[in-house]
Amino acid sequence: xxxxxxxxxxxxxxxxxxxxxxxxxxxxxxxxxxxxxxxxxxxxxxxxxxxxxxxxxxxxxxxxxxxxxxxxxx
Amino acid sequence: xxxxxxxxxxxxxxxxxxxxxxxxxxxxxxxxxxxxxxxxxxxxxxxxxxxxxxxxxxxxxxxxxxxxxxxxxx
Amino acid sequence: xxxxxxxxxxxxxxxxxxxxxxxxxxxxxxxxxxxxxxxxxxxxxxxxxxxxxxxxxxxxxxxxxxxxxxxxxx
Amino acid sequence: xxxxxxxxxxxxxxxxxxxxxxxxxxxxxxxxxxxxxxxxxxxxxxxxxxxxxxxxxxxxxxxxxxxxxxxxxx
Amino acid sequence: xxxxxxxxxxxxxxxxxxxxxxxxxxxxxxxxxxxxxxxxxxxxxxxxxxxxxxxxxxxxxxxxxxxxxxxxxx
Amino acid sequence: xxxxxxxxxxxxxxxxxxxxxxxxxxxxxxxxxxxxxxxxxxxxxxxxxxxxxxxxxxxxxxxxxxxxxxxxxx
Numbered sequence: 001x002x003x004x005x006x007x008x009x010x011x012x013x014x015x016x017x018x019x020x021x022x023x024x025x026x027x028x029x030x031x032x033x034x035x036x037x038x039x040x041x042x043x044x045x046x047x048x049x050x051x052x053x054x055x056x057x058x059x060x061x062x063x064x065x066x067x068x069x070x071x072x073x074x
Numbered sequence: 075x076x077x078x079x080x081x082x083x084x085x086x087x088x089x090x091x092x093x094x095x096x097x098x099x100x101x102x103x104x105x106x107x108x109x110x111x112x113x114x115x116x117x118x119x120x121x122x123x124x125x126x127x128x129x130x131x132x133x134x135x136x137x138x139x140x141x142x143x144x145x146x147x148x
Numbered sequence: 149x150x151x152x153x154x155x156x157x158x159x160x161x162x163x164x165x166x167x168x169x170x171x172x173x174x175x176x177x178x179x180x181x182x183x184x185x186x187x188x189x190x191x192x193x194x195x196x197x198x199x200x201x202x203x204x205x206x207x208x209x210x211x212x213x214x215x216x217x218x219x220x221x222x
Numbered sequence: 223x224x225x226x227x228x229x230x231x232x233x234x235x236x237x238x239x240x241x242x243x244x245x246x247x248x249x250x251x252x253x254x255x256x257x258x259x260x261x262x263x264x265x266x267x268x269x270x271x272x273x274x275x276x277x278x279x280x281x282x283x284x285x286x287x288x289x290x291x292x293x294x295x296x
Numbered sequence: 297x298x299x300x301x302x303x304x305x306x307x308x309x310x311x312x313x314x315x316x317x318x319x320x321x322x323x324x325x326x327x328x329x330x331x332x333x334x335x336x337x338x339x340x341x342x343x344x345x346x347x348x349x350x351x352x353x354x355x356x357x358x359x360x361x362x363x364x365x366x367x368x369x370x
Numbered sequence: 371x372x373x374x375x376x377x378x379x380x381x382x383x384x385x386x387x388x389x390x391x392x393x394x395x396x397x398x399x400x401x402x403x404x405x406x407x408x409x410x411x412x413x414x415x416x417x418x419x420x421x422x423x424x425x426x427x428x429x430x431x432x433x434x435x436x437x438x439x440x441x442x443x444x
Contacts, residue, residue: 001347001354003151003188003303007264012328017123018131020327025129027323031316032308036128040151040188042081043124049239050265051297054258055247057240058297075199075206077373077410081151086180091271092279094179099277101175105168106160110276114373114410116229117272125149132149155412165345166353173351184350190303191346197387198413202406203395205388223421223428225299225336225377234402242401249397253390254382262299262336273371280371313419314427321425332424338377339420 002028003040009058010045017043076102077114083132084119091117150176151188157206158193165191224250225262231280232267239265298324299336305354306341313339372398373410379428380415387413 004024021041029036048059078098095115103110122133152172169189177184196207226246243263251258270281300320317337325332344355374394391411399406418429 001188001303001305001349003190005301005303007297007299007301008328009297014123014133016328018126018134020324021123021126021131022129023323023327024320025126027319028316031319032304032312039128040149041126041129042120042151044118044120044266045124046264046266049236049243050267052240052243052247052263053297054261055244055263057243059236060240075155075157075201075410077155077412079153079155081149081153082180083149088271088281090180092274092282094176095271095274095279096277097175097179098172099274101171102168105171106156106164113276114371115274115277116268116373118266118268119272127149162345162355166348166356169345169348169353170351173348187350189348189351190342192340192342192414193346194412194414197384197391198415200388200391200395200411202409203392203411205391207384208388223336223377223379223423225338227375227377229371229373229375230402231371238402242398245397245401246394249393250390253393254378254386262297264299275371310419310429314422314430317419317422317427318425321422335424337422337425338416340414340416341420 001038001040002032002034004028004042006041006043007051008043008045009051010047012045075112075114076106076108078102078116080115080117081125082117082119083125084121086119149186149188150180150182152176152190154189154191155199156191156193157199158195160193223260223262224254224256226250226264228263228265229273230265230267231273232269234267297334297336298328298330300324300338302337302339303347304339304341305347306343308341371408372402372404374398374412376411376413377421378413378415379421380417382415 006020020043024041025036025039028034028039048062049057051058080094094117098115099110099113102108102113122136123131125132154168168191172189173184173187176182176187196210197205199206228242242265246263247258247261250261270284271279273280302316316339320337321332321335324330324335344358345353347354376390390413394411395406395409398409418432419427421428
């Protein structure tokens with residue numbers, strides 16, 4: 001009966017969410033030795049000001065990042 | 075102090091969400107013998123690719139369902 | 149696919165948790181017009197210092213309540 | 223590693239969410255004596271019919287409130 | 297920044313929880329193309345009367361299962 | 371109506387949980403300009419193998435840490 005809730009920053013394509021569901025179900029089913037049909041996955045997407053580390057939201061980090069240096073926003 | 079979080083597929087009318095809040099509050103208040111004023115209900119709606127069973131999202135199931143056969147998308 | 153998470157103060161008997169599961173499933177199934185088999189309910193119990201209102205935990209309220217006056221601890 | 227999830231009624235400006243993240247991180251870091259970099263905050267906003275007290279959603283309360291009397295919708 | 301919450305029935309050995317964390321982190325990191333260091337996994341274990349399907353808790357199902365027929369309690 | 375859920379590694383004294391509830395309520399009430407009575411805080415404690423970063427649980431990190439070098443386990 002694993003029920004798994006993902007919290008992700010919004011913006012990923014629908015096809016990637018489908019792949020995530022499929023791949024995580026496979027892994028969980030295998031590791032816990034349960035039928036895939038018992039695995040439920042929920043995805044909750046958040047806006048760029050709805051997630052923060054050290055008091056700074058993702059949106060703030062993006063605004064403050066150096067141009068040309070990729071920011072790992074995930 | 076029951077705090078109750080619902081995870082539902084999006085698309086239900088607002089009137090149904092109100093009825094859900096009212097009816098679940100009644101049931102919980104009665105079963106747990108607590109005042110209705112202590113019952114808080116939160117509803118979280120998910121998109122069709124944000125919930126999956128057995129690695130397959132609701133959207134995928136709808137695409138693959140046989141025409142004419144109703145799919146229980148709830 | 150309703151997935152419902154309850155947050156409750158610990159201490160209720162197991163029989164009451166079973167009744168809660170049964171009754172809430174009935175209500176949700178009826179209101180949302182979904183099969184009972186799609187309704188999943190999770191209960192999360194919290195200790196007396198793990199829930200607070202207005203900055204005061206349940207344990208603190210119980211310590212400060214007037215003797216003889218029942219406190220609604222639910 | 224505190225991971226903190228906020229459930230709020232939608233409608234607050236982005237600047238307020240940023241201030242909330244900053245201020246709560248400060249407080250938690252100070253009280254628990256942990257580095258701010260270990261504090262993660264998630265905000266989940268809900269629609270006016272997605273939160274209810276005593277079986278009545280915020281939207282219903284707003285509709286039923288007396289004109290001229292401010293309703294604390296927070 | 298994926299933050300992933302697992303809800304599982306209690307009783308799995310600690311070694312399996314470690315393997316679950318390791319394997320799910322690998323899968324998520326690969327599918328979403330993010331650094332493993334951004335992946336956080338939380339496990340929440342529930343008692344046998346804290347999870348129900350169709351209004352019947354896991355404990356009730358175990359009591360009602362036919363002797364000799366394994367019950368998938370996952 | 372802020373409802374705030376904390377996920378923490380287990381082991382903090384009850385007095386600290388009370389202080390956390392009080393201080394976070396103050397901060398949230400002030401920043402969001404809402405009455406303290408609308409602020410609810412829930413604490414969920416996790417075991418040392420129930421939280422992981424980069425696929426490694428807190429317990430594993432503690433086992434692998436260098437003696438004499440404090441590990442920030444929070």
